[in-house]
Amino acid sequence: MKKFVTAALAAVFMLPVVAQAADKFTVAGIVFQEDQFMKTTLLGMKSVAEKEGVNLLTSNTSNQISKEVEVVNTYAARGVDAIAITYLDPAAASIPAVKAANDKGIKIVSFNNKLAADFPVSTVMSDNTLLGAGSGKEAAAYIKAHYGDKKEIKVAIINYKAQLPPESNARQDGFWNEIKDIPGVTLVAEASSPVAEEAIKKAADIITAHPDIDLMYGCNAGGLIGAVLAVKNSGKKIPVFGIDLDKQIVGFLKSDDNILQASTAQDPFKIGALAMENAIKSLKGEAVDKEIIVPGLTLSRANPEAVAEYAKTVK
Amino acid sequence: MTTSDTTGKGKGSFAPLAATRRPFFKLSDFVLEAILLAIILLLAFTAPGFATWDNWMNILRNAAMTGIIAFGMTFVLILGEIDISVGSGLAFFGCLLAVVTDSMTTAGWSAEISIVIGVVLCFGIAILAGMFTGWVRHVLAVPTFITTLAWMAAFRGGAYLLTGSFPVTPYPDWFFFFGSGAIFGIPFQAFVFLLVFIITWFISRYTVFGKSAYAVGGNAESARLSGINVLGIRMAVMSMIGVFTVLSAIMVSSQIQAGNPTVGVTWEFTVITACVIGGVSLMGGKGRVWGTFVGVLFLSIMLNGMTLLNIDEYWQYVARALLILGAVLIYQVQAMNARRG
Numbered sequence: 001m002k003k004f005v006t007a008a009l010a011a012v013f014m015l016p017v018v019a020q021a022a023d024k025f026t027v028a029g030i031v032f033q034e035d036q037f038m039k040t041t042l043l044g045m046k047s048v049a050e051k052e053g054v055n056l057l058t059s060n061t062s063n064q065i066s067k068e069v070e071v072v073n074t075y076a077a078r079g080v081d082a083i084a085i086t087y088l089d090p091a092a093a094s095i096p097a098v099k100a101a102n103d104k105g106i107k108i109v110s111f112n113n114k115l116a117a118d119f120p121v122s123t124v125m126s127d128n129t130l131l132g133a134g135s136g137k138e139a140a141a142y143i144k145a146h147y148g149d150k151k152e153i154k155v156a157i158i159n160y161k162a163q164l165p166p167e168s169n170a171r172q173d174g175f176w177n178e179i180k181d182i183p184g185v186t187l188v189a190e191a192s193s194p195v196a197e198e199a200i201k202k203a204a205d206i207i208t209a210h211p212d213i214d215l216m217y218g219c220n221a222g223g224l225i226g227a228v229l230a231v232k233n234s235g236k237k238i239p240v241f242g243i244d245l246d247k248q249i250v251g252f253l254k255s256d257d258n259i260l261q262a263s264t265a266q267d268p269f270k271i272g273a274l275a276m277e278n279a280i281k282s283l284k285g286e287a288v289d290k291e292i293i294v295p296g297l298t299l300s301r302a303n304p305e306a307v308a309e310y311a312k313t314v315k
Numbered sequence: 316m317t318t319s320d321t322t323g324k325g326k327g328s329f330a331p332l333a334a335t336r337r338p339f340f341k342l343s344d345f346v347l348e349a350i351l352l353a354i355i356l357l358l359a360f361t362a363p364g365f366a367t368w369d370n371w372m373n374i375l376r377n378a379a380m381t382g383i384i385a386f387g388m389t390f391v392l393i394l395g396e397i398d399i400s401v402g403s404g405l406a407f408f409g410c411l412l413a414v415v416t417d418s419m420t421t422a423g424w425s426a427e428i429s430i431v432i433g434v435v436l437c438f439g440i441a442i443l444a445g446m447f448t449g450w451v452r453h454v455l456a457v458p459t460f461i462t463t464l465a466w467m468a469a470f471r472g473g474a475y476l477l478t479g480s481f482p483v484t485p486y487p488d489w490f491f492f493f494g495s496g497a498i499f500g501i502p503f504q505a506f507v508f509l510l511v512f513i514i515t516w517f518i519s520r521y522t523v524f525g526k527s528a529y530a531v532g533g534n535a536e537s538a539r540l541s542g543i544n545v546l547g548i549r550m551a552v553m554s555m556i557g558v559f560t561v562l563s564a565i566m567v568s569s570q571i572q573a574g575n576p577t578v579g580v581t582w583e584f585t586v587i588t589a590c591v592i593g594g595v596s597l598m599g600g601k602g603r604v605w606g607t608f609v610g611v612l613f614l615s616i617m618l619n620g621m622t623l624l625n626i627d628e629y630w631q632y633v634a635r636a637l638l639i640l641g642a643v644l645i646y647q648v649q650a651m652n653a654r655r656g
Contacts, residue, residue, distance in 0.1 A: 034475050034480050034576070035480060035577060036480055036481050036482070038480075039479070039480040039481070161628065162628045162629070162632075188625075189622075189625050190625065191622050191625075191628065192628035195577060195578060195580065196571040196573075196575065196578070197380070197567050197570065197571055197578050197579070200570060200571065201373070201376075201377040201618070201619075201622075202622050204373045204376070204377075205370075205373060205377075205618075205619050205622035205623055206622060206623075208364040208365075208367065208369055208370040208373055208623065209362070209363045209364045209622070209623040209625075210363070210364075211364065222577075225571060226571075229495065229570065229571065229572065232495070233495045234369075246481070246482060247481070247482065247484055248482055248484050248572065248573050251484065
């Protein structure tokens with residue numbers, strides 16, 4: 001009986017080793033929240049993993065750094081071959097756990113944000129300043145076309161700096177830098193809310209405080225949707241620009257209300273797919289780019305064909 | 316939890332139901348209202364657009380969605396219980412309604428029938444969940460904090476599972492009336508908010524059910540010995556907050572024109588904050604629906620005023636913290652004075 005138990009235990013503990021020996025890479029994909037962006041990055045990873053015959057494990061760290069450490073340690077103990085991860089605190093707290101995993105020979109690929117360390121084999125991300133600039137250029141063109149004679153052009157911004165300050169600030173700066181030098185452009189109000197149900201309240205308050213506002217900008221989907229709906233409720237004709245694209249936002253761009261003018265989106269599917277591709281390449285010993293910036297896509301209601309084309313791909 | 320006090324201000328042990336009616340007007344009960352009035356006057360002179368009809372309608376619209384749930388939470392807290400699942404419930408019921416509508420309209424049903432069935436389903440689940448929470452609290456002595464903690468995770472997970480993390484947008488234009496429509500220039504949500512306030516205020520002051528909730532919150536065993544159906548009260552109150560959460564979820568979904576699994580994060584704290592500012596005790600047995608009404612307006616007016624004044628978001632957090640602390644200190648001083656006679 002004792003021999004049987006020993007053999008059974010040995011078999012159980014040998015299972016992972018046997019499985020790994022089967023020449024199939026195992027890659028862990030780690031995101032920090034369950035939203036559309038993160039979900040789509042995982043879909044990008046999944047598509048490459050299926051194509052390449054890689055075993056993909058996924059986790060969500062639920063915006064908790066302690067859980068991030070726990071998940072990374074668990075995957076390291078399990079002996080995965082690579083980890084593709086977006087960090088909660090890339091500047092400091094996220095480093096030790098992935099460093100320990102890297103020291104065990106696990107390849108680390110960063111996506112969405114960049115770790116303040118040199119050991120990840122690759123980083124795949126968008127540039128939030130460029131995303132903001134994409135919509136900023138559209139706003140600048142709109143201001144020149146519609147407010148050419150105006151002495152003062154009042155702008156309001158809904159950001160989400162209370163949730164993710166560096167990301168939100170980069171998007172805001174990228175937008176603002178494109179329009180700030182146009183004569184008369186003035187930032188009259190700024191509020192923060194990452195979610196639509198709160199952003200709509202703040203945008204409505206801003207419209208009340210500045211009934212003559214000329215333009216609004218939402219730094220993420222929540223701020224953008226909140227701004228568009230607040231403008232719609234007010235009955236005013238205030239143009240809105242923003243960041244992010246989903247089914248609802250594409251609907252705003254196609255709507256006859258003429259409120260949302262343009263929005264720039266990251267390409268989360270491509271970010272996830274490239275992160276997985278680079279993980280596999282590094283495992284195969286192939287060269288990978290140390291840093292890849294995935295460009296954003298700007299859609300404007302001035303280009304309805306592009307909006308219609310994008311609408312076919314958005315869930 | 317040894318007191319039962321419908322005034323939310325007094326002291327003493329569980330008293331007979333007939334003796335719990337409070338004096339109609341007592342000046343010291345209205346300190347918070349006086350502070351709120353002072354803030355309103357200050358904002359009227361300093362915040363651009365504050366003293367306008369449109370802005371007051373904004374304030375009512377903004378207060379409505381959390382306020383409706385806060386009235387339910389008032390009863391839960393009076394009972395000596397808590398419900399921390401309301402934010403997740405808001406997301407779950409909004410997503411459930413959207414997914415049911417989406418699935419049924421795709422299958423060829425009319426939007427009207429689909430939405431009605433979705434709404435009935437949401438109310439049904441909310442009521443059953445509340446009854447279950449009240450039942451396990453009473454029969455198995457499981458604290459409502461624990462049960463609603465489980466509901467919180469289940470509802471949020473359910474919302475993500477239902478939608479696959481993507482916003483669902485199946486609604487016809489008429490549905491948006493519930494979130495952004497107005498009657499005689501007054502937002503629809505404001506009517507629901509005021510209606511729910513009047514109903515819950517009446518229940519708390521003039522019905523056996525309301526008095527029983529105070530009695531159970533003050534001392535459940537004494538309440539049971541005096542013939543109150545404690546199990547029934549607990550199940551009914553926990554179901555009532557579920558019903559109000561569904562009402563709010565319908566209006567939020569209508570307002571943002573989608574079922575979105577990320578809505579309602581930390582709403583439970585906003586709702587509890589409004590109750591606490593309004594003088595509802597987390598220890599049970601004390602609190603007034605009117606106090607919660609003022610607390611909800613207080614929060615909404617403060618946030619509105621700070622946005623109008625373009626005050627940085629980080630300072631808004633600090634202001635909210637000071638508000639909670641200030642309100643609690645006022646009630647504590649009042650309670651100490653009352654004890655001294």
